[in-house]
Amino acid sequence: MNEGRTKRRHGRSETAQGYLLVATPFAYALLLLAVPLGAIVMFSFWTQDYLTLDKTLTLKNYREAFSEPLYGELLIRSLLVSGAVTLATVLTAFPIAYFVSFYVPPERKSMWIFLITIPFWTSYLIRVFLWKVILGYNGVFNTTLLGLGIIDEPLTFILYNVNAVVITLAHAYAPFAILPIFVALEKIDRTLLEAGRDLGESYVMTFFRVTLPLAMPGVVAAVLIVFIPTIGDYVTPRLVGGPDGLMIANMIQTQFLKLNNAPMGAALAVLAMAMVGAVALVFLALTRRFLRGQ
Amino acid sequence: MKRPLRVYAILYLAFLYAPIALLPLFAFNDGTVIAFPLRGFTWEWFRQLAEIPALHAAVLNSLTIALSSAALATCLGILAARAATRFAFPGKKGIMGLIMLPLVLPEIIVAVSLLVVLLQLGLSLGAWTVILGHVLICTPFSIAILNSAFQSLDLSLEEAAIDLGETRWSSFRLITLPLVMPGIISSLLISFTISLDEFIIAFFLTGTEPTLPVYLWGQLRFPQKIPVVMALGTILVVASVILLTIAEYFRRRGAARTGQADTGGFL
Numbered sequence: 113m114n115e116g117r118t119k120r121r122h123g124r125s126e127t128a129q130g131y132l133l134v135a136t137p138f139a140y141a142l143l144l145l146a147v148p149l150g151a152i153v154m155f156s157f158w159t160q161d162y163l164t165l166d167k168t169l170t171l172k173n174y175r176e177a178f179s180e181p182l183y184g185e186l187l188i189r190s191l192l193v194s195g196a197v198t199l200a201t202v203l204t205a206f207p208i209a210y211f212v213s214f215y216v217p218p219e220r221k222s223m224w225i226f227l228i229t230i231p232f233w234t235s236y237l238i239r240v241f242l243w244k245v246i247l248g249y250n251g252v253f254n255t256t257l258l259g260l261g262i263i264d265e266p267l268t269f270i271l272y273n274v275n276a277v278v279i280t281l282a283h284a285y286a287p288f289a290i291l292p293i294f295v296a297l298e299k300i301d302r303t304l305l306e307a308g309r310d311l312g313e314s315y316v317m318t319f320f321r322v323t324l325p326l327a328m329p330g331v332v333a334a335v336l337i338v339f340i341p342t343i344g345d346y347v348t349p350r351l352v353g354g355p356d357g358l359m360i361a362n363m364i365q366t367q368f369l370k371l372n373n374a375p376m377g378a379a380l381a382v383l384a385m386a387m388v389g390a391v392a393l394v395f396l397a398l399t400r401r402f403l404r405g406q
Numbered sequence: 407m408k409r410p411l412r413v414y415a416i417l418y419l420a421f422l423y424a425p426i427a428l429l430p431l432f433a434f435n436d437g438t439v440i441a442f443p444l445r446g447f448t449w450e451w452f453r454q455l456a457e458i459p460a461l462h463a464a465v466l467n468s469l470t471i472a473l474s475s476a477a478l479a480t481c482l483g484i485l486a487a488r489a490a491t492r493f494a495f496p497g498k499k500g501i502m503g504l505i506m507l508p509l510v511l512p513e514i515i516v517a518v519s520l521l522v523v524l525l526q527l528g529l530s531l532g533a534w535t536v537i538l539g540h541v542l543i544c545t546p547f548s549i550a551i552l553n554s555a556f557q558s559l560d561l562s563l564e565e566a567a568i569d570l571g572e573t574r575w576s577s578f579r580l581i582t583l584p585l586v587m588p589g590i591i592s593s594l595l596i597s598f599t600i601s602l603d604e605f606i607i608a609f610f611l612t613g614t615e616p617t618l619p620v621y622l623w624g625q626l627r628f629p630q631k632i633p634v635v636m637a638l639g640t641i642l643v644v645a646s647v648i649l650l651t652i653a654e655y656f657r658r659r660g661a662a663r664t665g666q667a668d669t670g671g672f673l
Contacts, residue, residue, distance in 0.1 A: 130493030148519035242425035344512020
């Protein structure tokens, strides 16, 4: 009984200490993230005429967002681009993660991961700009292909359109896809694979029936961590997207900084978030069976 | 399977490094057009960098912001990572979820929501508002790094120190802190790198004094200024590679010190 009491007292002080420590970062996130996110939602129900802000609640911005074709087009395009980027990034990232996890000797794994993450940490703006240089009419890609005699005239479908946005973003988010998949693959007990093969499964079947399902938590994490932030990318569509490659973030920026219509920008931001949120939830529901026990 | 995968991995690395590899080529190229063929070797663009006062102001501004953000984010990161790894408390998942949220939130959402609140409060924008935003996005990275540092810590070491008469604080200072120090340094460097490179939040919250990426963004519109930007980019890449190598060194040393298996990676 005595022991129970000490335990309880100990438990309480554990809780108190935990709260004490987490209080500051939590307060920071609450004040500078939760409150502003709430404010954005509230703003989306207000209206603004140049500098005067009308605080009566109205659905006017949302009605405009749904009736004005441009907004709808940008929202749908952003969602499709994010989806394409996610698909491209995760599909190309998986073999890399698999290679590093299964075929690179343990002592060299962290070097490979380090090599993969370096480009991600170098100036984002300049990296995106350089894709423009690579994909351009007189760019590196076209000049090389022309030089090799593979094509007769420069390819034009690779810059200033959605393709360029997808390639550039797939490059930008590569480590975000590789790392979670790599971590999931590393956790797989290798004896399970041996067991699979000892029981007569082929390499391919073992991969699909053992490795892939066990790697799914990493794949799901990769999908979410690429899909959600991509929808808000501003720089890439602006630099390599051309007029038909612009995305919703460009419109949000225009509403806030150029048209002085923060409430409309806020409504578009809320809509974009609601859309990715909905897609992410559906995706999670569909993949839930792979995540059981995680 | 090994051979085709290795070939693929090497091609993929080439894809990852393509933009960075081009940077020095154009930075030293004696021509104003950023396209092949290259013209010849020149230091001209680097020389011009030294003569742009607006650039120097932007660099100074960015360094101030990055140093402050790194220090603040790492302090918050230490508190949160320690709480998350050492203590159990109700609502932990929700609380940590909110703190980690900026990791997946599009930066433009963070930027506009902060902007709206700051303007409504009638506060003027400046370096400090950028710091507020950067601390928010750096803290989750700091926590991710420090979590693994704290997690691998043997709790009995601290308990032993307390049993031997140290207070909670002194045992933390004498035992825990030195063991997680490599993680702290790594977190400082990563946060510094993130803040130095961050564009969107700075773009919205910087006011009249641009940070380095905001200044760069302005320059990208002028074709004649691109070679100078390439030179600046080369310096930035070299600087971040050095910072990251140091961060990686400390992260590995930390992993070795606490006897944890080294899986690599910051995330």
